[in-house]
Amino acid sequence: MRIKDTAPAAAPRRGRPRSPEVRERILAATEELLSEGGFQAVTVEAVAARAGVAKTSLYRWWPNRAAVALDCVSARMTPIADEAGMGGFRERFRRQLKATIRLLNSPQGQAILALIGAKQTDPALAQSYSEQIARPRRAQTRMLLQQATRAGEIAAGTDPDVFLDAIYGPLYYRKVVSGEPVTDEFIDRIVDAAFIAFGAKPGAE
Amino acid sequence: MRIKDTAPAAAPRRGRPRSPEVRERILAATEELLSEGGFQAVTVEAVAARAGVAKTSLYRWWPNRAAVALDCVSARMTPIADEAGMGGFRERFRRQLKATIRLLNSPQGQAILALIGAKQTDPALAQSYSEQIARPRRAQTRMLLQQATRAGEIAAGTDPDVFLDAIYGPLYYRKVVSGEPVTDEFIDRIVDAAFIAFGAKPGAE
C-alpha cells in the first residue's frame, strides 16, 4: 500500500507537487464515512464525492479503498497510553487491555475490526495492516513487558510474543471470532493466568 | 440465516416441497468455488451457474452469498476428531489445537477465515456464525475440558470459557489478527502456560 509514496529513487520530481490539502480532505471524508457506515461505506466514489475530489486523485496515491481506510486509521489512531507509574505491572497490563477494549468498541475500533475483516481475503491489505498497525502496537506493548521483566515481575526467559499473545489473544478472539462479550472480569482472569504462567518465581534468581 | 428452514410450527407444508437436490448442488458448487478461489469467488451468480440453478433459487433460501458459504462450511465441516485415549490431556489439547491450525490452513479454513472477516461488518452473519460454527465447536472442546477436569488435570473451579479462550485465543489471534505464523512450538508453549495457570495443584484435593 501507498507504494507510490516512496518514489522509485531520486527522480527529479518535476511538475506540480502533491497537494497536502487533497490528502487531508480524503482522510477526513474517509473517517466520516467509516464512523457512519463502517468500512463498507468507504467506497472510492463516496470518499471522492464527500471529499470533493476526483477519483483519479484517490487512485493516484492509494491502490484501493482498503488502503485509504487503513491510512486513515493508522494516521489518526490513538497511541497506546502508557499510564506509567501507577501500581504494579499486573495492574498496568490490565489497564492496557481495558483501553484496547474501549478502543475496539469505539467507532475507530469499528474501522479496525472492519479492516481485520477485509484483510482475511486481501493479502496486500493483510501485509499493510501488519506493517502499519499490528507491528507498531506490538512494539509499544513489548516495551511495557520489558519493563516488567527488568522489574522482576515476569520470568527472565519469557518469549515476549508468547506472553503478549497470551493476553491479547483471548481478548481479540472474543471480539473478532467468537463474538462473546469481553468483561473486565474476563480480562482480570486472563492477566492473572498469564502472570501465573510467566511470572517470575519468587525464590528464583 | 436459514430462517425459513425451521417452519414456525406444524404448518401444513402446502405447495411443491423444497428440492433437496437443488440444495445439494448449490452447496457442492459453493464448496468447489470456495476451494478454487476463496470466499471472493463465491458470488451468487457463479454459484448459480456452477450449480445449474437459477439465482432466484439461491435467494429463496439464503439472504446473501455469505450465508451460503456459511451453510456450506457448517454442513460439511470436519468435526473435531477426538483422538481419545492417547496420552495425557495436555497432549490431547495440543493435538486439538494443531488440528485446528491444519483446518484453518486448508481451503475450508480459508472459507472460515473469510466468513470471520465478513461477519465483522454483517451482524446477521455474525449471529449465524456464532450459532452454526462457534458454539458447536465450543461445545465439543468443552467436553474434552470436562474430562480433563474430572481426571484431575485441570483445577476444579476453572471457568471453561476462560480456559478455552486462553488456549484458542492466541492461536486465532495470530491467524486472524496479527498474521504471524503459528508454529507447533508456539502451541506447545501456550498449552503449557494454560496448564500452569489452570492445572490442578498436585497436592490439592
Added chain:
Amino acid sequence: MRIKDTAPAAAPRRGRPRSPEVRERILAATEELLSEGGFQAVTVEAVAARAGVAKTSLYRWWPNRAAVALDCVSARMTPIADEAGMGGFRERFRRQLKATIRLLNSPQGQAILALIGAKQTDPALAQSYSEQIARPRRAQTRMLLQQATRAGEIAAGTDPDVFLDAIYGPLYYRKVVSGEPVTDEFIDRIVDAAFIAFGAKPGAE
C-alpha cells in the same frame, strides 16, 4: 385467447367442473388493478394474489395477462348506448363519438388503450381484440349508419366502413397516435365533414 373455453368437441367433460367463482374473482381483481395502475399493473402474480387464486388457475384458462385484461374489458364494457330518437342522425353520431371519448378517458378506456398498445406487438392479442372488441362495436355503430342511410341522410352507396373510419379514425388517431386532445368542437367538425362528403345530396334520388 380463451381457446380452452371451447373444448375441442363434445368431450364428455368428466371431473370437477370449472368454478365460476374463480373466474369472477379473477376478473374483479383484474378490473381493480386495471383502474389502479393501468395495464402494466395487471401482472399474473398480482391478479392471482389479489384474487386469492393460484397462478395455475389463471394459466389454465388464459394464455397470458393480456388475454385476462381483454376478457375483463369485453365482459364488462358498457355497450354503446343507442340514445335513439333524439334529433337527427348527425347529432346522434356526435353523441356516439362523445360517448366514445368519455369511455376512452375512463379507467376502462385506459385499459382499452393499453390493450391497443399491447396488441401492436402481439398478433394473438391483436386477433382477439379484433374479434372481441372491435368487430362487435363496429357492428353496433354500423346499425346506426344503416338507419341514417335508410332515413336518407347518408348517400345510398356509401361504404359503411369508409364512413365509420372517417369519423372514428380522427378521434382514435388523436387519442392513440398523436396525443393531441380531442375536443367536442373537433368532433363536431369531423362529423360535419363526413356529412358533407357522404351525406345524401338533397336533390338526388
Added chain:
Amino acid sequence: MRIKDTAPAAAPRRGRPRSPEVRERILAATEELLSEGGFQAVTVEAVAARAGVAKTSLYRWWPNRAAVALDCVSARMTPIADEAGMGGFRERFRRQLKATIRLLNSPQGQAILALIGAKQTDPALAQSYSEQIARPRRAQTRMLLQQATRAGEIAAGTDPDVFLDAIYGPLYYRKVVSGEPVTDEFIDRIVDAAFIAFGAKPGAE
C-alpha cells in the same frame, strides 16, 4: 427523454466528452434488433451486447429501452418525401398517405407501431413521441396543406389539424386500432371525402 443531451446552458463541459461512436453503435444495434424481432427484441441487455457497450452506457443517456428505440427511429426515420410538382394536390396527398402506409409496413414502421403501443402506458414516452415524431411529421405535412390552400384547392379557413387528422386518422385507425387492411382504394376514398368536405368551392372567392 434525452434530457441530458441539451445541456441547460453554456456549462463548461468538463470531463471526458461523450463518445459519438458509442451512440452510433447503440443506435445501429437497436435498429438491427428492431428489424429482426420488433420492439420486444430491443432489451437493454441485447442492445448493449450487440453494440459491444456496457449497460451503464445505455442508462447514462436513456432512461429505458423505449427511449432508445424512439431515438433510433427518430434519428433514422425517412423524412416524408415531398415528391412535389407532379399532379394536383389531391394526388400529392394520396401519394403521401401511400408512402406513410409503406413506411408503416416496413420494419421501421413495425418499430413505430411498437412505440405507439408502448406509449399507451408510458406517459414519458408518450411525450417524447409527440415531440420527436408526431409534431415534426405534422409540421412537414402541414406545409403541403398550406401550399394546397394557397393554390386554391383547399378552402381558405380550413383548420389544418382537422384536415390532416381527417385524412391521416382513418389510415392510422385501421393500422393501429381496428387492424383492418389499408388498401389504396380506401386511401383514395378518404382523400376524396376530405376534398369534398374541405375543398375550395369552385365559385367561391
Added chain:
DNA sequence: CGGTAACCGAGACGGTACGTCCCGTCTTAGT
C-alpha cells in the same frame, strides 16, 4: 357408492431482464 378425472390452493423451480452500485481505466480541460 367408490374411483377417478379435473379442479384448486400453494409455491418451488429455471429463467430473462431489469435498473443500480461500484469498480478501475481512460480522456479531457483547467491550474
Added chain:
DNA sequence: ACTAAGACGGGACGTACCGTCTCGGTTACCG
C-alpha cells in the same frame, strides 16, 4: 505534473415476473 470532472467497459447485485412443474386436498360425475 497535478487536479476536477466524468465517460466508459465491466461485474455483480438483489428484485420482479414469467411460465412450468409438482404437491396435497377437494369435488362432481360415471360406472
